[in-house]
Amino acid sequence: MKIHEYQGKELFRQAGVPVLDGVVATTPDEAAAAYEKLGGPIAVVKAQIHAGGRGKGTIIDNPKQHGVVLAKSADEARAAAAGLLGKKLVTIQTGPAGQTVNKVFVEAGCDIARELYLGIVLDRAVAKPVLMVSTEGGMEIETVAEKTPELIHKEHFDPAVGLEAYQVRKLCKKLGISGAAAKAAAKFMPAMCRFYVDSDCELAEVNPLVITGDNQMIALDAKITFDNNALFRHPDYTDLRDLAEEEESELRAGNAGLSYVKLEGNIGCLVNGAGLAMSTMDIIKYHGGQPANFLDVGGSANTEQVTEAFRILLSDPNVKGVLVNIFGGIARCTTIAGALIEASKTVGFNVPLVVRLEGTEVEEGRKMLAESDVNVINATDITDAAKKIVAATGV
Amino acid sequence: MSILIDASTKVICQGITGSAGKFHTLGCREYGTQLVGGVTPGKGGQNVEGIPVFDTVEEAVAETGADATMIFVPPPFTADAILEALDAGIKVIAAITEGVPVIDMVRVYEKVRASDAVLIGPNCPGLITPGQCKIGIMPGYIHNPGKVGVMSRSGTLTYEAVWQTSALGLGQSTCVGLGGDPIVGTSFIDLLKRYQEDDQTEAILMIGEIGGSAEEEAAAFVKEHVTKPVAAFIAGRTAPPGKRMGHAGAIISGGKGTATEKVAALEAAGITVAPTPADMGQAVVDAMKG
Numbered sequence: 254m255k256i257h258e259y260q261g262k263e264l265f266r267q268a269g270v271p272v273l274d275g276v277v278a279t280t281p282d283e284a285a286a287a288y289e290k291l292g293g294p295i296a297v298v299k300a301q302i303h304a305g306g307r308g309k310g311t312i313i314d315n316p317k318q319h320g321v322v323l324a325k326s327a328d329e330a331r332a333a334a335a336g337l338l339g340k341k342l343v344t345i346q347t348g349p350a351g352q353t354v355n356k357v358f359v360e361a362g363c364d365i366a367r368e369l370y371l372g373i374v375l376d377r378a379v380a381k382p383v384l385m386v387s388t389e390g391g392m393e394i395e396t397v398a399e400k401t402p403e404l405i406h407k408e409h410f411d412p413a414v415g416l417e418a419y420q421v422r423k424l425c426k427k428l429g430i431s432g433a434a435a436k437a438a439a440k441f442m443p444a445m446c447r448f449y450v451d452s453d454c455e456l457a458e459v460n461p462l463v464i465t466g467d468n469q470m471i472a473l474d475a476k477i478t479f480d481n482n483a484l485f486r487h488p489d490y491t492d493l494r495d496l497a498e499e500e501e502s503e504l505r506a507g508n509a510g511l512s513y514v515k516l517e518g519n520i521g522c523l524v525n526g527a528g529l530a531m532s533t534m535d536i537i538k539y540h541g542g543q544p545a546n547f548l549d550v551g552g553s554a555n556t557e558q559v560t561e562a563f564r565i566l567l568s569d570p571n572v573k574g575v576l577v578n579i580f581g582g583i584a585r586c587t588t589i590a591g592a593l594i595e596a597s598k599t600v601g602f603n604v605p606l607v608v609r610l611e612g613t614e615v616e617e618g619r620k621m622l623a624e625s626d627v628n629v630i631n632a633t634d635i636t637d638a639a640k641k642i643v644a645a646t647g648v
Numbered sequence: 649m650s651i652l653i654d655a656s657t658k659v660i661c662q663g664i665t666g667s668a669g670k671f672h673t674l675g676c677r678e679y680g681t682q683l684v685g686g687v688t689p690g691k692g693g694q695n696v697e698g699i700p701v702f703d704t705v706e707e708a709v710a711e712t713g714a715d716a717t718m719i720f721v722p723p724p725f726t727a728d729a730i731l732e733a734l735d736a737g738i739k740v741i742a743a744i745t746e747g748v749p750v751i752d753m754v755r756v757y758e759k760v761r762a763s764d765a766v767l768i769g770p771n772c773p774g775l776i777t778p779g780q781c782k783i784g785i786m787p788g789y790i791h792n793p794g795k796v797g798v799m800s801r802s803g804t805l806t807y808e809a810v811w812q813t814s815a816l817g818l819g820q821s822t823c824v825g826l827g828g829d830p831i832v833g834t835s836f837i838d839l840l841k842r843y844q845e846d847d848q849t850e851a852i853l854m855i856g857e858i859g860g861s862a863e864e865e866a867a868a869f870v871k872e873h874v875t876k877p878v879a880a881f882i883a884g885r886t887a888p889p890g891k892r893m894g895h896a897g898a899i900i901s902g903g904k905g906t907a908t909e910k911v912a913a914l915e916a917a918g919i920t921v922a923p924t925p926a927d928m929g930q931a932v933v934d935a936m937k938g
């Protein structure tokens with residue numbers, strides 16, 4: 254689960270990670286009032302969307318309007334907010350459709366002496382969280398990692414202990430930080446690591462992390478993703494979720510206990526199991542088609558879930574055909590066949606449907622489909638299924 | 649022989665009185681697994697269709713001599729259940745539960761790796777030595793005793809592979825579902841070492857997917873240390889970056905963990921990579937021909 258910058262900064266503040274004062278605004282007048290409240294002379298108006306690259310990103314049809322704007326008066330803050338709110342911001346992370354800006358964060362300015370990068374992620378290869386810092390603040394960290402990996406410095410830490418003092422000293426040396434700024438780092442870095450663990454983050458990123466003229470260390474940005482599996486430990490985070498930032502069909506699927514990802518193609522897929530669902534997409538592509546989605550109905554799919562899955566698939570106007578690929582293990586083919594027949598009654602299939610069933614109770618399942626009114630194109634194996642759906646959708 | 653488990657393995661189920669735990673415990677017993685007991689705190693003294701239930705794993709081990717466990721407890725309690733099994737001296741721990749917080753696994757991983765026990769999972773179908781012992785949720789009947797060691801990050805895709813190798817008359821030595829989470833107890837490399845040393849295993853099939861670098865690491869290991877034929881398949885060639893594909897661990901992040909990179913690493917190590925999921929069995933046959 255992702256949250257907005259302004260929400261992340263509030264959590265930082267509570268965790269003892271220094272941030273600047275700021276006010277969230279949903280109208281231009283609120284943004285102007287926020288400027289007055291912060292007291293000037295400089296404030297920064299920042300579009301709040303769940304994507305990075307906002308500073309360089311621009312509003313659709315208004316390429317001069319960037320997602321982060323400097324304001325030197327209340328009127329400038331108002332104008333910046335007016336240029337952003339309700340508009341679609343396109344960044345390198347949003348895709349060409351962009352994302353609607355519903356809120357802006359008006360933040361006090363500060364005297365920036367240096368811009369650094371700080372990020373914490375899980376290093377899967379060693380099964381430990383890793384703190385990464387770099388002198389290349391404000392840059393795309395992926396680009397830094399690719400072009401100048403020697404400029405990224407890493408320290409793994411034990412979640413139970415946190416970041417040790419000597420680790421901070423090592424990183425400060427590599428970043429060229431000393432004196433008062435190093436003292437600030439000795440508080441900032443362990444506080445971030447503690448926050449990462451205590452909040453069950455998947456990603457906590459500060460880019461840029463700044464050192465001010467008076468040697469303070471401040472988080473100028475906050476990009477946070479929580480581990481969905483750990484949300485049960487943080488009931489208060491429910492309020493931080495912004496449903497407007499999420500794909501509607503993916504939300505619907507999530508509510509039905511389905512794992513769904515929308516794609517750009519025209520062949521809908523309904524599969525049990527994540528690996529099989531991914532490879533079903535792959536084999537459609539291999540035979541010349543384009544998958545419209547990833548959909549895993551899970552190991553114990555029931556009639557309601559399969560019906561909802563079909564509703565979601567068929568509500569995508571791009572879908573010109575559906576491939577059902579089920580390897581019955583614990584989930585029986587008869588259950589799936591029954592669910593298919595029920596779903597066809599309530600949803601109504603208006604596109605070609607190719608079904609490949611295999612595994613537990615497969616003969617009975619195939620028989621049920623054959624004897625039903627559902628117009629099914631039967632497939633004997635995955636290759637056959639992929640070829641048939643590609644042919645049926647005329648790609 | 650086989651790896652990790654055989655007909656002599658004595659298995660308990662942690663979470664035996666829950667619906668999934670009970671269902672699969674009985675399924676494993678029906679398959680022929682020596683299912684000797686179960687654990688649910690507070691329900692010691694009861695039984696599940698004749699299988700005794702204990703309050704603690706320590707008691708269950710003392711009473712039954714169990715050396716393996718399958719864990720079905722809910723995600724908030726899974727890490728604790730793994731540590732309890734470890735503490736009781738269980739040697740093979742299969743954590744089936746999906747949805748365990750990753751930071752919990754950081755804690756557990758270090759302790760498991762420092763012991764002589766093996767953790768399979770979490771978020772996995774379990775493991776099976778066909779005809780001898782099934783620990784997990786896979787449909788037993790599709791497996792046949794045979795020569796292919798199958799290891800995978802995915803559940804139903806493994807069934808597909810097993811189905812294909814059975815149909816080709818190869819059969820399986822031991823099949824292991826490693827799990828779909830970012831941190832799992834056992835890696836491809838851990839199993840490659842065991843398959844390499846196992847007499848029954850004549851070929852190895854590795855089923856990977858996008859996310860992380862476990863396949864690349866395995867490829868490097870195969871090149872240096874594995875003399876048996878290895879075939880592979882990678883799921884997710886069409887997966888978009890930044891999107892989680894069902895499994896918590898199946899995500900391309902920061903441009904890393906793509907199927908293309910993984911396939912390239914595998915092929916560079918001389919591994920036969922199946923172009924589509926329909927070709928996994930055939931890839932094993934091809935790898936065995938050399």
